Amino acid sequence: MLKRHPIFAYYLRKLITYVFTIWGAFTITFFLFRLLPSNPVDAWVKTLERQYAVQQSSSVANTAAYYKEQFGLNGTLGEQYVRYMYQVFVKGNLGPSFVNYPDPVQTLIMKRLPWTIGLLGTSVILSWVAGIVIGLLAGWFRETRFSGAITNIAISLSQIPAYLIALLLVLVVGYGLKWLPTRGAWDAQYSIGFTLPFILSVLQHAILPATAIVIVSVAGWILTTRSLIITLLGEDYLLYAEAKGLKPWNIMRRYALRNIMLPQATGLALTLGAVMNGQLLIELLFVYPGLGDLLNLAINVYDFNTVLGVILISIVSVMTASLLIDLALPLIDPRIRTQIQST
């Protein structure tokens, strides 16, 4: 069956890799955090002991035992692991959080996810569009000074972490010129809701963090688009289109741009999947109420459930984006289909 349907075998292999990688990455993370010689309950019980000068060790032990059970920290490491995996993947429950006990972790994540997706998703899409347009022009007019300058600037910016750019923006635009707010996601005088002042305030607060992310990621898209275009330029069908007398503008749009859309759309999907990984510090710097901020709160008090929950979201979104690409590519691109069938 698998031998006779290579496409089916390909899909099956991708699905198995998907499940297996998520499981492996999450398991590594789980044990890394459990091996840390500290946990929230111990620290908290110690504080209690200090604060109330508790003498009866039996009641302290009872309290500790109760909370250990609540957080799944009782029993051997193996038992904790099996219980946690069952709870997360079978029951879909990430457990109670410690930073906001007894709210379950999924509630906290859901509250913050829109901010992260809103800020980071918008920035990524904006930079993708801008990067493709600039990269297309820079590749098409590759012998001009404009192209050379753009390329050099893009190379310089491409490897700088966005939070350093953000820091300079905060210093110069926020503190120096006092043009834009540098803290939070909206002005505290407005209440959350679909009102115009609130929305304007949110947009105003998003300008600096979004600019920092866009500056760095647009550079990457410019470079990839430009080199894709340049490899296309020697192709026969472009020469033929020119010989046919098509206008250069139409050749660029219909022949060049369309041919680079596949790799660039793939890149966009992968970047959107990995969107949270690199930008956690941006949220920290701007005190932006997203997942990065939550992660920082949680990690400082060893709130394992919350930290693992956020990491799980990140792992799953990276892997899902890449799975969707793997599954969609053979449907879209006949060349890949043939390649799979021939192996």
Place this chain on the structure above:
Amino acid sequence: MRFLVQSWKVSAKFKFGVIIIGVLVVLAVIAPLIYTPFTQGQIPARPGVFAPWIAPSPQHPLGTEGAGRDVLGDFLGGLQATLLIGFLAGSAALAVGVVFGFVAGYKGGAIDTVLTTFTNMLLVIPSYPILVGLTLVVPQKTLFTLAFILALFSWPFAARTIRAQVIGMKNQAYVELAKVSGQSDLKIIFTELMPNLIPYLLMSFAFSTVGAMVGEVGISFIGLGPTDSITLGMMINLASGWGAYTRGLWAILLVPPAVLILIFIAITMINRGMEEYLNPRLQNVTGQ
């Protein structure tokens, strides 16, 4: 070696990057000579040696900062520590990446599948929270332990790059010939494959170094840097703690991020320059 000379000749970017990094490295190496007179023999990272906020004077050309350290000592000591962390972590990551990449790429089959799957698992874990978790509990957080922790998360990229190159190379005729003539795997790896891979090893090293330094800045940025040295990332964190924004201490605020950005640009240029030499098609398209 010849490869580096050729890259220097071919690429202006490579030249630019090498000169910048060269100047910074020299500055970092001779740093103790420059700051010792002003820090009076104290290591720059030690707080409370002088009174805080002394204005610039012949004793302290740039003054002292909020923790009573010489600002010049901070800058130079920070540059030294940051470059050293990058170098140590980059080397460690390269070493692990070479072993993983060569074994997986050269052996192939089941070993390759296992190693590659493991590498891919590490690559999808967001490294920043784990780095923070580890640095929170590490008992002796010296510059060396921090570099080691950072290397844990920068080797998978190196491993993946090297593996891809090894796979592309091992089916070449000269490797087949060496195999047929009965050379051992290790000998083939060191005499046939390694010399051809040096450019890629250098590039992986540069990438791992950048990765580790970005990680270090991230860690130090939130106040979890090494306890025995001062780094450029830590200076950023300290500056905001002293209310340097409101005090208008622009030098303390701007110099560390600016130097870091310069380091990242220079390393990227070096990498790009090497790529241009290896892939001549890039050369005539870079519009120089």
